[in-house]
Amino acid sequence: MQLSEYPLQEKVNAFVEKLEVLPVTGTTKIDKDFYLDLSEKIVCPALKWQNSDGQIIDPFEGYSVPMATARFVGACAGLILGGRGDEKIINACISGMNAACKTVSISTEKYIIGSPAFYVKELMLGFKALKGKVDKKKLSLWIKQLNSYKLDIAAVSMRHEFDKQPEWHSRQIPGNGLTFLIAGEMMKKFYGMADNSEWIEKQMPYLPQKFTEFGMWRDSGDPMTYDWVPRMNLSLALLYGYNGNYKNEIDEYLRRGALTMLFYLSTSGEAPYGGRSSQNNHNEVTIALICEYEANRYAKLGKTKLAGAFKRAAHKALLSIKRFIDMKPFRNTKNSFPPEKEHGREASYGFYSVYSLLTASQLGITYTLANDEIEEAPLPQEICGYAFELPGAFHKVFASCGDYHIEIDTNASFTYDATGLGRIHRKEFPSELGISTSIVSHGNFLPLPPASERNICIGPGWVDNAGKKYWLSEFWEQIEKTETKILKEDTASVEFSISYTMKNEKWGCRVIKEHYQLTNTGLIINSSIEGNVSGIIFQVPLMKFNGKNKGIIRSSESSFKVQSMNSEYNVKCLSSNVKSIIEPFMASNRNADYQIGCFMSENNNITIKLSIEK
Numbered sequence: 001m002q003l004s005e006y007p008l009q010e011k012v013n014a015f016v017e018k019l020e021v022l023p024v025t026g027t028t029k030i031d032k033d034f035y036l037d038l039s040e041k042i043v044c045p046a047l048k049w050q051n052s053d054g055q056i057i058d059p060f061e062g063y064s065v066p067m068a069t070a071r072f073v074g075a076c077a078g079l080i081l082g083g084r085g086d087e088k089i090i091n092a093c094i095s096g097m098n099a100a101c102k103t104v105s106i107s108t109e110k111y112i113i114g115s116p117a118f119y120v121k122e123l124m125l126g127f128k129a130l131k132g133k134v135d136k137k138k139l140s141l142w143i144k145q146l147n148s149y150k151l152d153i154a155a156v157s158m159r160h161e162f163d164k165q166p167e168w169h170s171r172q173i174p175g176n177g178l179t180f181l182i183a184g185e186m187m188k189k190f191y192g193m194a195d196n197s198e199w200i201e202k203q204m205p206y207l208p209q210k211f212t213e214f215g216m217w218r219d220s221g222d223p224m225t226y227d228w229v230p231r232m233n234l235s236l237a238l239l240y241g242y243n244g245n246y247k248n249e250i251d252e253y254l255r256r257g258a259l260t261m262l263f264y265l266s267t268s269g270e271a272p273y274g275g276r277s278s279q280n281n282h283n284e285v286t287i288a289l290i291c292e293y294e295a296n297r298y299a300k301l302g303k304t305k306l307a308g309a310f311k312r313a314a315h316k317a318l319l320s321i322k323r324f325i326d327m328k329p330f331r332n333t334k335n336s337f338p339p340e341k342e343h344g345r346e347a348s349y350g351f352y353s354v355y356s357l358l359t360a361s362q363l364g365i366t367y368t369l370a371n372d373e374i375e376e377a378p379l380p381q382e383i384c385g386y387a388f389e390l391p392g393a394f395h396k397v398f399a400s401c402g403d404y405h406i407e408i409d410t411n412a413s414f415t416y417d418a419t420g421l422g423r424i425h426r427k428e429f430p431s432e433l434g435i436s437t438s439i440v441s442h443g444n445f446l447p448l449p450p451a452s453e454r455n456i457c458i459g460p461g462w463v464d465n466a467g468k469k470y471w472l473s474e475f476w477e478q479i480e481k482t483e484t485k486i487l488k489e490d491t492a493s494v495e496f497s498i499s500y501t502m503k504n505e506k507w508g509c510r511v512i513k514e515h516y517q518l519t520n521t522g523l524i525i526n527s528s529i530e531g532n533v534s535g536i537i538f539q540v541p542l543m544k545f546n547g548k549n550k551g552i553i554r555s556s557e558s559s560f561k562v563q564s565m566n567s568e569y570n571v572k573c574l575s576s577n578v579k580s581i582i583e584p585f586m587a588s589n590r591n592a593d594y595q596i597g598c599f600m601s602e603n604n605n606i607t608i609k610l611s612i613e614k
Contacts, residue, residue: 003249004213006256008263008388015380019305024377028315032370035288035363036082038318041325042360043075047092049353054099058353060340067118070100071357074122077129078364090133097126098138101145116149117177120184121236122361125368127191143193151199154181176219176226178203179233186240197244200237204246207234208253212393215256221413222394223275225283231257232286235293236365258294261287262313263388264398267381267405267427269313269320270334273437274396274409275416276444279334279344279590280355281321285362288314292369299374308377314366315376320431325359332356334436335591337547344590345446381405385494385518389484397484401494402520403427404612410482410498412455415444418473419500420457424523426612430565432591433551434612435541438473439589452587456596460527460606461537464508469537472512478502494518508533522611524574528604535602540571540610541594544586553595555580560597567614573599574607 006012049056049072055064056072076093079085085093100123104116123146131139155178182203188194210217210230219226231254238251264272271283291314298307324331329339332355337343339352380386381400390396395411407423422438425431439456454474461471480503488495500512509531517524529536542562543551551564557580562569573580583596599606 012259015384018383027376030315031372032367035367036084038325039078039360039363041330042356050092054095056353058351060352065351065354068354069096070119070122071361072096073100073126074361075357077125078367080129082367101142105145105148116154117180124187147194176230179230183233183236186237186242190240201244208249211253214260215253218393221275224272225277228286232290263380266425268425268431269316270431272407281332282359284317284321285359288317289366292366295374305377307374309379311374312376335547342446347444385491386489387486387494387496399494399518401518404518414476418455418457419475420459420473422457429567429612432546433543433567433569436591437589439587447588453585456587458540462509462529462533463535465532465534470507524609526607536604536606538599538606538608540597542597544593544595546592570611572609
C-alpha cells in the first residue's frame with residue numbers, strides 16, 4: 001500500500017495540538033438515548049403504514065416502495081436493542097422481517113433498487129434484535145431466505161448505472177451499492193449465517209480506486225451523500241470483522257475520510273450540500289454513525305480528545321435535524337412544507353417512507369455503536385479558522401471561522417447545483433435563512449412550483465456590451481479552469497480567493513475573481529469581472545417561505561434584509577454607485593422559496609457583506 005500524502009494532515013495536526021491543551025467548555029448535554037428519542041418519533045407513526053402482509057405502504061405513494069420494509073425492520077430493531085421495543089413494536093418487526101426476507105428471496109435483481117444489497121444490513125439488525133424472540137423454525141427460514149441470492153448476480157444487478165459513469169470511472173468498478181453488499185455479508189458472517197469471505201476478498205481490489213487522497217469515495221457525479229454512505233458501509237464491514245488483505249488500506253482511507261468530514265461539517269452541524277440525495281435527514285445520521293465509529297477508534301488508541309471531537313460531531317449532526325423530526329408529521333427533508341407535497345424529493349426515488357425509515361434505522365445502528373463514556377471535545381470549526389479546497393473531484397471549497405461556515409461549488413453539476421457560493425450558515429441560526437444549498441432551474445428533484453428561471457448562487461454576473469446578462473451560477477462546461485488560493489487562516493479571520501477562467505471570451509467575460517473574508521461578524525465578498533463588459537451584477541437569494549415561516553424582506557438601494565424565525569439576514573453592498581432590484585420571479589431549492597435580490601453597477605467590481613444576526 002503506497003498512498004499519497006493526506007492533504008489535510010497539517011490542518012489536522014494543528015487542530016489536535018490545540019485540542020490537547022484547550023479545556024472542554026460546554027457540551028451538548030445529550031447521550032445515546034437521544035438517538036432513540038429521535039427514532040421513536042419516526043417509528044411510532046410508521047407503525048400505521050404496515051399492512052397485514054407486513055409490508056410498509058408509503059403513505060403518499062400508496063404502495064410498498066423498495067427497501068421501505070427492510071428499513072422499518074432496522075428501525076424497530078434499534079428500538080428493541082435499546083430497550084424500547086414494546087410488544088407492538090416487536091410484533092411489527094417480526095411481521096416486517098417475514099415480508100422483507102421473502103422479498104429478498106424472490107428479488108428479480110433486475111434493477112439497482114431491487115438488489116438484495118440494500119436490504120441485508122437492516123435485516124441483520126432485525127435478526128440480532130429478534131433472535132431470542134422467535135422460534136428456531138422461523139430463524140431457520142430467515143437464514144435460508146437471506147442466503148438465497150447469488151452475490152455475483154446481486155452485484156451485476158447494480159451495474160446498469162455504469163453507462164452513466166464519467167471517464168475517470170472504469171465500468172468494471174461498481175458504485176456505492178457494492179459496499180452495501182460487503183457490509184451485509186460481513187454481518188452475516190459475524191452472526192454465523194454464512195461465510196462469503198472469498199467473494200468479499202475478490203471485490204476489495206476495486207475499492208481503493210474509488211477513493212480520493214482526502215479519503216472521500218467518488219460515486220457517479222461526485223454527490224456528497226455518496227461519499228459518506230460507502231464509508232459508513234465499509235466502517236461496518238471492518239467493525240464486523242473484515243480482516244483481509246485490504247484491511248489496512250481501506251482503514252487508512254476511512255481514517256482520512258472521517259477527518260476530512262470533521263472539517264467540512266457546518267458550524268450548524270449539517271452535512272454539506274451537493275448532488276443527489278442532498279438535504280435529507282439521513283445524511284446527518286450517517287455522519288453521526290461514522291463519527292461514533294471513529295470516536296471508538298481514537299478512544300482505543302488513547303487519543304481521548306480526538307475521540308471526543310468525533311463524539312461531539314455526532315451529537316451536533318443529530319441536533320441539527322431535531323427540529324424537522326420534531327414536526328408533526330415529521331419531515332424527512334430539511335424543510336417545513338407539508339410532507340405529502342414531497343418538496344425536495346428526488347425525481348425517481350427517496351420516497352417519504354423509505355428515507356424516513358432509513359433515518360430511523362441508521363439511528364438504531366448508531367445507538368449500538370455509541371459509547372457514552374467518551375466525553376465531548378471541541379470541533380475544528382470551534383477552535384480553528386480554516387479554508388480548504390477539494391480540487392477536481394467534488395470541486396468544493398469549505399471555510400469556517402467563528403460561528404460562520406460557507407461552502408462553494410466551483411464547477412457544479414448543473415442538474416443538482418449551481419456554480420458559486422451555495423451556503424452560508426451561522427451556528428444556532430436557521431440554516432435556510434441565508435442559504436443552505438444552491439438553486440437550480442430544472443433539477444432532478446421536486447421543488448414545488450414556481451421553478452427558478454435560472455441556476456442561482458450567491459455571487460456575480462455581468463452585462464456584456466450588447467446588454468445581455470450572464471451569471472457565474474449558470475456556468476459549468478464553459479469554465480476552463482479554477483484556481484483557489486488560501487491567503488489567511490486563524491481564529492479571527494479566514495481569507496482566500498477563487499478565480500474562474502472561461503474557455504473563451506464569447507460571453508464577454510474572460511476571468512471572474514472573488515476574494516472572500518470570513519470572520520465572526522460575517523462574510524465579505526469582493527467580485528470582479530475581466531473582459532468586455534458594461535457592468536457587474538451580484539445576486540443573493542432572500543428567503544420568502546420555508547413551508548411554515550415567512551421571510552419579511554426589506555430593501556434599499558444598497559441593502560437587503562430578511563427577518564424570519566427570530567433572526568435577521570443582512571446583505572449590504574459596500575460599493576458606491578449601485579442600485580438594487582428584486583427579480584420578478586420566485587425560486588425554490590430543497591429547503592425554501594426565495595426571491596432574488598440583485599445589486600447592479602456600471603463598474604467591473606463589487607463588494608458585498610453578508611451577516612446573520614438576532
